[in-house]
Each structure stands twice: as structure tokens, then as C-alpha cells.
Amino acid sequence: MKVCKFCGAEIEPGTGWMYVLSDGTIWYFCSSKCAKNMLKLGRRPEKIRWTLKAKELKEKRRTGHNV
Numbered sequence: 001m002k003v004c005k006f007c008g009a010e011i012e013p014g015t016g017w018m019y020v021l022s023d024g025t026i027w028y029f030c031s032s033k034c035a036k037n038m039l040k041l042g043r044r045p046e047k048i049r050w051t052l053k054a055k056e057l058k059e060k061r062r063t064g065h066n067v
Contacts, residue, residue, distance in 0.1 A: 005027040007048075008051060011028055011030045017035050
């Protein structure tokens, strides 16, 4: 299964957005919410609370592991 570039969620077949960069790199997004946050608003997934990347960083900090 494909994984969302922004939030890290798995994307069900037949759903989501595909964005192709000019260098040929393909980014997959699970929803327009994720696509807009990354492409239009320029937000970083590590700083948005509801993304898996932010939750992983929070867990590492909580348990005392260095990031």
C-alpha cells in the first residue's frame, strides 16, 4: 500500500491524490487536507500534532530517546 507523504497514513487503493514533481518524484497524499498543508501552506509534518511523524517524535521525547 502507498503511504501519505504528509501524515504517514496508509492509502487505500483507488483513493487519495498523486502529485508529480518536475524531477519525476511522485508524492502520494491521502486527502486534500494533507496535500494543501504540504504544497500550498508549506507546513512540515513534524510540527503538526495529528501526523504520525509528530506523534513518533513526541513518543521519543517522552521516553527520553535522543532524536
